[in-house]
Amino acid sequence: MDTELKEAAFSGDVGFLKRAVDSKSTGYFLSEYTPSDNNYVGGNIFHLAAFTKKAEFFREAMERLPTEVQQVLFTQSNFNGWNPLLVATWVDDLEIVRLILGFYKSNSGLETKPPSNSDNNDQHLSKPWLGLSKSKKTPLHVAIGIKPNEESAMEILSMDTELLCAMVDDEGNSPLFLAVQRGLNSVAEKILISSSYSVSGQDGSTPLHFAPKCSENVLRLLLEKNLDHFDAVDNKGFNVLHQWAETAEVWPFNLILEGDFPAVRTKVFTDLMYSITDNKDGDSPLHIAAKSKNADIGQVLVRGYLQEVGASEPSELPDCPPWKTKNKNGDTPLHIALSSKHTEQIALHFLSLDSTL
Structure with a gap:
C-alpha cells in the first residue's frame, strides 16, 4: 500500500479517496499495509479506517467502490488474522459495525466466498461475522468479552445466531x-432462546457460575434449560x-427459595451445602459466605437449608448441619466468621441456631 492511501485511510481523507477512485484501478484499493511495529494495526483500507473510527471514509468507499471489491476488503485478514469487522468491534465502533453488516444485509443475494488469497471455502473466511482471530475469537466474542457493547453484539448475533452460539475461543x-x-x-x-x-x-x-451478574429472567432461562x-x-x-x-448477591438464592424450582431448591440447599472445594482450603459454600463478610449470604443459605430439612427448632436439626462442616484446615464456618469483626453478625447467627457450637 502506498503512503498516500495509507494516510488517507488512517485520517479519513474522503477527498483523496474520491480522487483515487476516479484515477486508480480497483487493484490499488486492495493493497495492504504491514506495519513494522506489531502493536500497530495493519491491513487494507477498511482495517485502517476501522482502527481510527473513520466511518465517513467507510461510507464514501462503500458508495464508490464496486461491490466485489468491497466484499474482498471486508473478508481480508491482516497480519494478526483480524478482518475489518473484528477491528471495528475491538475499537468499539458500533457505527462501523453496522456499516459492514449492512453491506451484507442489503446484498442478501451476494455469493459469499473466501478472499482471493485463500484456497479454501471456510465460512469464517467468507462471512466476516464468522471471522476468527488467531485466538479463535469471532467479532461476537470481542463485542461481548473484550469490549462489551450489547448493541454491537446483538447486531452481529443476528447475522448467524446458530453458528455463532456454537463457536468457542481458545480459552x-x-x-x-x-x-x-x-x-x-x-x-x-437471545442465545438461550435459540435452538442450540x-x-x-x-x-x-x-454460565450458571456467573448467573448473579445477569437478570432474573436470564437466571430463570438457565435453570429451565x-x-x-x-x-x-x-x-x-x-x-x-x-x-x-x-459474588455476595442474595437475590439468586431468594429466587430459588421462592420460585418454582423444587428440584433446584433441594439440590442447592441440601446436597451442595456440604460440598467442599477441591482446592487447598476445602471450603463449603458456608465457609465462603463467612469469608465474604456478607452476613446476608450466610443467612439465606441457612434459611434455605432449614426450609428443605423441615427444621423449625434446633432440636429438629440433623446431627451434622452444614455450619458444623469442617474444611481441610479443621475450621467450621463459625471459626471463620469469628476471625474478623466484620463477620460478627453471621457468627451470632450461627450461634443462635445451635447452642452446641
Missing part, C-alpha cells in the same frame, strides 16, 4: 458464557453454589 469461552459473565442480558436471552448453543466457559466454569450444570465444578474446585456465595 474455552462460548458467547453465552461471556454474555452472562459480563451481564449482557439481551445477548444472553455452547455453554463452555473458561477454566471449567459454566441447564439444571444439570449445578453439578459442574470449575478448575478452582468451585461448584455453582461456591461461586454464588463468593
Whole structure:
C-alpha cells in the first residue's frame, strides 16, 4: 500500500479517496499495509479506517467502490488474522459495525466466498461475522468479552445466531458464557432462546457460575434449560453454589427459595451445602459466605437449608448441619466468621441456631 492511501485511510481523507477512485484501478484499493511495529494495526483500507473510527471514509468507499471489491476488503485478514469487522468491534465502533453488516444485509443475494488469497471455502473466511482471530475469537466474542457493547453484539448475533452460539475461543469461552459473565442480558436471552448453543466457559466454569451478574429472567432461562450444570465444578474446585456465595448477591438464592424450582431448591440447599472445594482450603459454600463478610449470604443459605430439612427448632436439626462442616484446615464456618469483626453478625447467627457450637 502506498503512503498516500495509507494516510488517507488512517485520517479519513474522503477527498483523496474520491480522487483515487476516479484515477486508480480497483487493484490499488486492495493493497495492504504491514506495519513494522506489531502493536500497530495493519491491513487494507477498511482495517485502517476501522482502527481510527473513520466511518465517513467507510461510507464514501462503500458508495464508490464496486461491490466485489468491497466484499474482498471486508473478508481480508491482516497480519494478526483480524478482518475489518473484528477491528471495528475491538475499537468499539458500533457505527462501523453496522456499516459492514449492512453491506451484507442489503446484498442478501451476494455469493459469499473466501478472499482471493485463500484456497479454501471456510465460512469464517467468507462471512466476516464468522471471522476468527488467531485466538479463535469471532467479532461476537470481542463485542461481548473484550469490549462489551450489547448493541454491537446483538447486531452481529443476528447475522448467524446458530453458528455463532456454537463457536468457542481458545480459552474455552462460548458467547453465552461471556454474555452472562459480563451481564449482557439481551445477548444472553437471545442465545438461550435459540435452538442450540455452547455453554463452555473458561477454566471449567459454566454460565450458571456467573448467573448473579445477569437478570432474573436470564437466571430463570438457565435453570429451565441447564439444571444439570449445578453439578459442574470449575478448575478452582468451585461448584455453582461456591461461586454464588463468593459474588455476595442474595437475590439468586431468594429466587430459588421462592420460585418454582423444587428440584433446584433441594439440590442447592441440601446436597451442595456440604460440598467442599477441591482446592487447598476445602471450603463449603458456608465457609465462603463467612469469608465474604456478607452476613446476608450466610443467612439465606441457612434459611434455605432449614426450609428443605423441615427444621423449625434446633432440636429438629440433623446431627451434622452444614455450619458444623469442617474444611481441610479443621475450621467450621463459625471459626471463620469469628476471625474478623466484620463477620460478627453471621457468627451470632450461627450461634443462635445451635447452642452446641
